[in-house]
Structures are given as structure tokens and as C-alpha cells.
Amino acid sequence: MELYGHPFSSYTWKAEIALYASGVPFEFRMLDPDHPDNGAVVAASTPTGKFPLLVDGDLSVFEATSIIEHLALSRPEARFLLPEDAREALPVRTMERVFDNYVMHPMQEIVAAHIRSPGAPDPVTLGRMRDLLDKSYPWLDSWLATYEPQHPVTLVECAAAPSLFYADWVYPIPMQLDRLRQWRAHLLALPAVARCVDEARPYRHFFPPGAPDRD
Ligand SMILES: N[C@@H](CCC(=O)N[C@@H](CS)C(=O)NCC(=O)O)C(=O)O
Numbered sequence: 224m225e226l227y228g229h230p231f232s233s234y235t236w237k238a239e240i241a242l243y244a245s246g247v248p249f250e251f252r253m254l255d256p257d258h259p260d261n262g263a264v265v266a267a268s269t270p271t272g273k274f275p276l277l278v279d280g281d282l283s284v285f286e287a288t289s290i291i292e293h294l295a296l297s298r299p300e301a302r303f304l305l306p307e308d309a310r311e312a313l314p315v316r317t318m319e320r321v322f323d324n325y326v327m328h329p330m331q332e333i334v335a336a337h338i339r340s341p342g343a344p345d346p347v348t349l350g351r352m353r354d355l356l357d358k359s360y361p362w363l364d365s366w367l368a369t370y371e372p373q374h375p376v377t378l379v380e381c382a383a384a385p386s387l388f389y390a391d392w393v394y395p396i397p398m399q400l401d402r403l404r405q406w407r408a409h410l411l412a413l414p415a416v417a418r419c420v421d422e423a424r425p426y427r428h429f430f431p432p433g434a435p436d437r438d
Pocket of ligand 1: 232233234235271272273274275285286287288
């Protein structure tokens with residue numbers, strides 16, 4: 224298996240966490256200006272060149288969630304990522320959507336606003352995305368009161384860890400949402416996640432809004 228991505232990319236983490244947690248061997252294919260051939264593979268295999276991309280033999284799988292589903296379906300050691308029973312899988316899939324749509328999306332939009340206008344991000348975009356996080360953070364804090372994971376790392380944790388890691392950088396989780404803050408810390412301590420965090424450290428100075436001196 225080959226995974227095309229970048230160590231600082233939140234969606235690359237999402238797939239990598241599943242790979243690291245399951246122990247499925249893979250080769251990492253770096254996407255950067257020094258590796259134009261890798262970029263060409265991604266451009267040719269995906270609708271808009273977004274990554275990660277997994278190449279498994281003749282099969283190309285894109286969209287981080289589909290990569291994780293592919294692992295769960297094709298590798299016995301990765302089955303724990305998603306319940307086989309469709310009804311049991313439904314809440315897992317729902318929470319993956321919650322993290323992508325209401326945490327990852329606003330985080331990415333805030334980062335994109337900084338890339339578009341360095342030093343002067345569009346305040347309307349920032350306001351709209353912070354409003355979204357102001358709704359998702361307390362909702363997630365309440366949800367955690369009843370969340371019982373079936374395994375330390377499932378599709379939920381793969382989606383939650385990178386989205387909460389970077390969202391907290393661009394718009395910190397309020398101090399009073401202690402459950403959510405503690406869960407973020409717990410996620411970052413999971414070996415598969417900690418490995419992604421460490422592999423991304425050399426790139427922190429590239430973070431457009433500026434990386435905080437923590438985590
Ligand atoms: N829906 C995609 C989103 C992937 C995505 O946004 N990837 C970012 C990196 S974290 C990317 O490709 N950015 C470069 C670009 O948009 O051209 C997925 O789930 O894999």
C-alpha cells in the first residue's frame with residue numbers, strides 16, 4: 224500500500240491514524256515540490272488533486288473516510304475501525320460526518336482565510352466559522368458524556384483527532400468545556416495520533432495563522 228499525503232495535513236493524519244493503529248504496513252509518498260511525480264499520481268487519480276490518496280495494488284482510494292473504510296473491509300487487522308453491522312456503524316459514521324463538517328470544515332476555512340490574506344484574514348469568514356465552532360464545541364462536550372468507544376481508535380477518533388488538534392489552534396476550545404479539552408488531550412496521547420503529531424512538528428512554522436507553542 225502507498226499513502227500519498229503530507230505529514231502536516233489534517234486529512235492525511237485521518238488516514239494515517241487508521242494505518243498506524245491497525246499496523247497495516249504502507250509506504251508514505253510525500254507530496255511536496257521535491258516529489259512532483261507523487262503530485263502527478265494524485266492529480267491523475269482524484270477529482271481535484273486533494274489528498275490523501277491510497278494506492279492498494281490496482282485500486283486507488285481517495286477521500287480519507289473511504290480509505291479508512293477500505294482498510295476495515297480489506298484488512299482483518301483493521302476491522303475494529305468500523306463495526307461490521309450496518310446499524311452499529313451508523314452512529315460511528317454520523318460522528319465522522321460531525322467532525323468533518325462542523326470541526327474540520329470551519330478549521331480549514333479559517334486557515335484558508337489566513338492563506339488568502341496573510342495578516343488580514345477576512346473577518347466575515349472568521350466570524351462565520353467561529354460561530355460554527357461555538358455551536359460544535361459545546362455540543363461535542365455534551366456528546367462525550369455518553370460516548371462509549373468500541374475500540375481506542377475507530378473512524379470517530381480518526382476524524383476527531385486531527386480536526387480538534389488544529390481547530391483548537393485556530394479557535395481554542397473554551398476552558399469550561401473540560402470534557403472536550405480532556406478528550407482532545409487523550410486523543411493526542413494515543414500512540415497512532417502522537418506519531419502523527421511528532422511527524423508534523425518540523426512543519427509547524429508553515430501553519431498560516433501561526434502555530435501556538437504547545438501540544
Ligand atoms: N474530502 C477530502 C478533503 C481532503 C483535503 O481537504 N485535503 C487537503 C489537505 S488536508 C488538500 O488536499 N489540500 C490541497 C488542495 O486543496 O489542493 C478528504 O476527506 O480526503
